[in-house]
Amino acid sequence: MRFIVQPGGCLRGRAQVPGDKSISHRALMLAAIAHGDSEIRGLLPGADVIATLEALRAFGVDIEFTPGAVTRVHGRGPQALSAPTASVDLGNSGTSIRLLTGLCAGLGLPVTFTGDESLRSRPMRRVAEPLRRMGARIECSEAGTPPVTVGAGRRLRGIDYTLPVASAQLKSAVLLAGLHAEGRTCVTEPAATRDHSERMLRQFGADLRIEGLRVCVTPGAPLAGSSLTVPGDLSSAAFFLVGAAIAQGSDVELTNVGVNPTRTGILECLAAMGASALCTPVAADAGAEPRADLRLQSAPLRGIVVEPALVPRTIDEFPALLIAAACAEGTTSVTGAAELRVKESDRIAGMAAGLTALGVANEPIPDGIIVHGGRLRGGTVDSLGDHRLAMAFAIAALRAEGPIEILHCNNVATSFPGFAALAGGLGLRIAVRDGA
Ligand code: S3P
Numbered sequence: 001m002r003f004i005v006q007p008g009g010c011l012r013g014r015a016q017v018p019g020d021k022s023i024s025h026r027a028l029m030l031a032a033i034a035h036g037d038s039e040i041r042g043l044l045p046g047a048d049v050i051a052t053l054e055a056l057r058a059f060g061v062d063i064e065f066t067p068g069a070v071t072r073v074h075g076r077g078p079q080a081l082s083a084p085t086a087s088v089d090l091g092n093s094g095t096s097i098r099l100l101t102g103l104c105a106g107l108g109l110p111v112t113f114t115g116d117e118s119l120r121s122r123p124m125r126r127v128a129e130p131l132r133r134m135g136a137r138i139e140c141s142e143a144g145t146p147p148v149t150v151g152a153g154r155r156l157r158g159i160d161y162t163l164p165v166a167s168a169q170l171k172s173a174v175l176l177a178g179l180h181a182e183g184r185t186c187v188t189e190p191a192a193t194r195d196h197s198e199r200m201l202r203q204f205g206a207d208l209r210i211e212g213l214r215v216c217v218t219p220g221a222p223l224a225g226s227s228l229t230v231p232g233d234l235s236s237a238a239f240f241l242v243g244a245a246i247a248q249g250s251d252v253e254l255t256n257v258g259v260n261p262t263r264t265g266i267l268e269c270l271a272a273m274g275a276s277a278l279c280t281p282v283a284a285d286a287g288a289e290p291r292a293d294l295r296l297q298s299a300p301l302r303g304i305v306v307e308p309a310l311v312p313r314t315i316d317e318f319p320a321l322l323i324a325a326a327c328a329e330g331t332t333s334v335t336g337a338a339e340l341r342v343k344e345s346d347r348i349a350g351m352a353a354g355l356t357a358l359g360v361a362n363e364p365i366p367d368g369i370i371v372h373g374g375r376l377r378g379g380t381v382d383s384l385g386d387h388r389l390a391m392a393f394a395i396a397a398l399r400a401e402g403p404i405e406i407l408h409c410n411n412v413a414t415s416f417p418g419f420a421a422l423a424g425g426l427g428l429r430i431a432v433r434d435g436a
Contacts, residue, residue, distance in 0.1 A: 010427055034222075137151025196260065
């Protein structure tokens with residue numbers, strides 16, 4: 001699938017982006033091991049979340065799912081999960097493979113996880129290493145990538161582990177394994193990453209203690225089915241926030257978006273560039289993730305220095321942010337972001353190549369990129385099958401001098417089903433074509 005986006009125009013109107021991907025995965029997993037029924041409203045019906053859902057069904061979990069309706073998970077406790085007969089294909093989904101590997105290791109549930117070509121190049125040693133220290137048998141390829149096999153039947157020991165990288169997936173994998181280990185498991189992170197697992201574990205009744213960058217889970221507290229509402233995904237909203245910022249005459253309001261402070265780096269970056277979002281909090285139930293309506297109007301942008309400290313809170317928004325950088329006056333530099341090289345694609349190389357194809361001067365560096373703002377011409381760019389690159393380059397057309405053709409866009413549906421229709425409704429001149 002290709003996108004062809006005509007240049008110019010602006011974004012105007014009100015929209016609700018689909019549910020948060022990170023929260024959706026966690027809601028399904030915790031509901032699956034809880035005792036009793038859970039109701040999940042606003043679950044993201046994206047391919048990545050469906051991969052988690054189908055994996056849990058393969059473990060014997062009864063889940064009622066219809067896109068757009070309430071998802072009901074009939075949890076019967078962790079012991080009710082059973083080993084699947086075949087290997088489980090998790091498609092493109094890094095969150096699924098990291099978190100489910102931790103969960104299955106903790107339960108001693110033998111399984112092999114695999115995925116598409118991108119997933120089969122994602123680092124898994126970072127997850128295997130702490131799980132092995134806990135006593136799990138984990139095998140992956142010689143390169144430390146999937147397929148990943150979890151060995152049967154071992155009771156794990158709790159560990160005290162310091163993460164070598166700021167990764168919420170890694171933190172969550174160890175905590176999920178720790179839920180069913182013997183003794184307490186503590187994880188210390190080098191910088192604060194998204195804390196959706198911690199919030200949701202508490203909501204389901206887990207015994208969790210958090211002190212600064214250290215979080216400890218003590219096994220034994222049974223999880224109870226719960227009812228929760230998934231907010232809109234700020235990582236999806238980011239494309240329209242950037243689109244509105246760069247396209248003169250824009251004024252968009254995105255309703256009910258998750259604004260967990262561990263995720264809001266993009267709002268701070270855009271504000272520093274000159275485009276502040278008006279953030280109106282939306283009342284939520286106690287314990288629920290914070291949410292807000294976000295309104296943003298176009299503004300002249302200036303380049304910024306994104307400090308490494310802000311990187312974990314902005315990690316998925318760099319493709320969109322670099323489009324804002326391309327449209328800003330002056331230079332934007334990002335450092336301390338080597339993790340971008342091991343996402344669904346090498347996002348530093350992919351963004352650098354795409355920006356160059358559009359005539360934007362940039363310098364990729366090992367742990368980031370420098371972008372010199374200027375004019376964007378039209379052209380053809382390859383999204384490398386990376387959903388966030390595809391959507392970022394689509395939004396760039398708002399400021400381009402000619403049409404932008406974006407190749408390999410199928411995976412947009414992993415995180416944002418209906419992106420083209422929603423973007424079109426707000427004013428993006430986007431057409432979807434078969435092929436490439
Ligand atoms: C995620 C954590 C981040 C992020 C990914 C989702 C999660 O990955 O990039 O899209 O749901 O925990 P890392 O933990 O690898 O940084």
